[in-house]
Amino acid sequence: MGRMTELPTKGGFSFDLCTRNDMLLKNGLQMPPFRKTxxxxxxxxxxxxxxxxxxxxxxxxxxxxxxNCEKIHFMAPNIYCCGAGTAADTEAVTDMVSSQLQLHxxxxxxxxxxxxxxxxxxxxxxxxxxxxSAALVLGGFxxxxxxxxxxxxxGSTDTLPFATMGSGSLAAMSVFESKYREGLTRExxxxxxxxxxxxxxxxxxxxxxxxxxxxxxxxxTEYLRNYxxxxxxxxxxxxxxxxxxxxxxxxxxxxxxxxxxxxxxxGGDAMEE
Amino acid sequence: MDLDxxxxxxxxxxxxxxxxxxxxxxxxxxxxxxxMYVANRASDKITELTDNVYVCRSGSAADTQVISDYVxxxxxxxxxxxxxxxxxxxxANLVRLLSYQNKNMLQAGVIVxxxxxxxxxxxxxxxxxxxxxxxxxxxxxxxxxYLYGFFDQAWKEDMTHEEAEQLxxxxxxxxMARDGASGxxxxxxxxxxxxVTRKFYxxxxxxxxxxxxxxxxxxxxxxxxxxxxxxxx
Numbered sequence: 001m002g003r004m005t006e007l008p009t010k011g012g013f014s015f016d017l018c019t020r021n022d023m024l025l026k027n028g029l030q031m032p033p034f035r036k037t038x039x040x041x042x043x044x045x046x047x048x049x050x051x052x053x054x055x056x057x058x059x060x061x062x063x064x065x066x067x068n069c070e071k072i073h074f075m076a077p078n079i080y081c082c083g084a085g086t087a088a089d090t091e092a093v094t095d096m097v098s099s100q101l102q103l104h105x106x107x108x109x110x111x112x113x114x115x116x117x118x119x120x121x122x123x124x125x126x127x128x129x130x131x132x133s134a135a136l137v138l139g140g141f142x143x144x145x146x147x148x149x150x151x152x153x154x155g156s157t158d159t160l161p162f163a164t165m166g167s168g169s170l171a172a173m174s175v176f177e178s179k180y181r182e183g184l185t186r187e188x189x190x191x192x193x194x195x196x197x198x199x200x201x202x203x204x205x206x207x208x209x210x211x212x213x214x215x216x217x218x219x220x221t222e223y224l225r226n227y228x229x230x231x232x233x234x235x236x237x238x239x240x241x242x243x244x245x246x247x248x249x250x251x252x253x254x255x256x257x258x259x260x261x262x263x264x265x266x267g268g269d270a271m272e273e
Numbered sequence: 274m275d276l277d278x279x280x281x282x283x284x285x286x287x288x289x290x291x292x293x294x295x296x297x298x299x300x301x302x303x304x305x306x307x308x309m310y311v312a313n314r315a316s317d318k319i320t321e322l323t324d325n326v327y328v329c330r331s332g333s334a335a336d337t338q339v340i341s342d343y344v345x346x347x348x349x350x351x352x353x354x355x356x357x358x359x360x361x362x363x364x365a366n367l368v369r370l371l372s373y374q375n376k377n378m379l380q381a382g383v384i385v386x387x388x389x390x391x392x393x394x395x396x397x398x399x400x401x402x403x404x405x406x407x408x409x410x411x412x413x414x415x416x417x418x419y420l421y422g423f424f425d426q427a428w429k430e431d432m433t434h435e436e437a438e439q440l441x442x443x444x445x446x447x448x449m450a451r452d453g454a455s456g457x458x459x460x461x462x463x464x465x466x467x468x469v470t471r472k473f474y475x476x477x478x479x480x481x482x483x484x485x486x487x488x489x490x491x492x493x494x495x496x497x498x499x500x501x502x503x504x505x506x
Contacts, residue, residue, distance in 0.1 A: 122335075122338070122339075130335075150312075150313075152307075152334075152335065154333070154334075154335040155335035155338070156335035156338050158312065
């Protein structure tokens with residue numbers, strides 16, 4: 001049998017280990033859960049720009065992995081993006097597009113436009129056919145005005161005056177559908193966003209902790225990290241939480257030394273080129 | 274009840290394209306669903322390819338958006354190279370080539386409609402496998418199942434613009450009443466020698482059919498209204 005010629009490596013994922021994983025699952029192995037941003041993320045357009053909002057809980061299955069993570073990612077000074085889905089995917093894809101946008105700014109000499117970010121995100125996600133699990137709310141203010149878009153893992157996009165994504169999206173959308181109207185002021189917009197995120201925090205198990213808000217208007221962006229903290233820690237131990245050396249009782253001690261196994265060989269073959 | 278928010282976006286949809294004497298009228302509903310959740314209740318499924326050719330999209334939202342973007346790009350180049358507006362046939366053919374050559378990976382059923390100076394108003398249907406078929410009128414999407422009989426009866430050659438528009442709006446609202454995956458508002462686009470006109474038909478402007486309720490702010494209002502007369506033989 002002749003040797004197969006080397007095929008050039010194709011890009012994309014390699015699914016070779018899937019059969020091995022299936023075998024392991026059949027033998028009773030528990031797959032470790034992904035860290036997901038369970039999440040409630042929202043965005044709305046108001047009279048002077050856009051307001052984005054997000055909760056701050058990151059989950060690994062039923063466990064809260066991070067109580068105060070940042071889900072509103074920087075894309076450009078005038079464009080921010082909230083991310084729901086697999087945390088690694090949202091981080092990676094927003095970082096990547098943010099870098100691409102910066103290179104584009106250097107090449108064109110102009111401020112980035114939201115539609116540019118949108119096209120870069122949607123073409124990347126479409127080419128991975130939904131396997132990059134990133135659901136995003138992209139918002140910004142550029143020369144053409146305020147823009148708000150949602151991007152789905154399969155690569156489709158929607159352009160809307162108000163949007164919600166993530167496991168808490170239904171709770172947040174109910175708030176928006178009742179109270180949103182065109183021409184909101186800045187204060188009203190922030191209040192409505194905070195209310196929608198709180199609806200997700202309190203009614204969705206995958207969302208929780210604090211409310212982050214980001215307001216983008218012409219020439220100015222305000223990232224209001226932890227705008228609301230509706231879940232403060234209510235019990236604090238009076239004994240404190242530092243554990244001084246000597247506080248733990250030692251019951252027994254056993255020392256085992258490691259036996260080194262090294263054999264030195266004299267001579268041997270000279271290295272050949 | 275599992276809403277399945279991770280299901281790919283599909284335009285459940287009702288899409289319609291009809292020719293009339295002078296051009297075409299394209300119509301669509303506005304519902305985009307992920308599983309059982311309505312992700313966008315006011316989406317625009319009629320997308321521009323060139324000044325004189327538009328496409329109604331149904332099937333996977335991602336697939337049809339990407340196809341439209343590619344075809345818009347190719348047609349732009351083609352128009353520059355040709356030196357005059359692209360014909361509807363060329364636009365429809367480009368859509369068909371992408372759809373047919375990638376049939377294993379795509380889920381896209383579209384209706385391409387437009388006007389050019391050679392053939393006037395034309396409608397081309399490009400359903401799931403990548404067939405291309407020129408028709409005097411075409412229907413597509415999950416809601417179209419409810420419209421075959423309606424069009425057999427109501428369609429006629431050489432309608433005026435008003436008749437064609439009313440036909441499209443009536444058909445779309447009938448399908449939206451019966452198909453769960455279609456709903457929202459009706460959008461129409463008219464393309465003729467003069468150019469392109471977009472129209473929007475919101476909830477209260479659409480006719481109500483058998484057993485449909487008046488849109489209200491609260492269904493609790495109905496409880497306080499009087500009890501209807503019992504039936505008598």
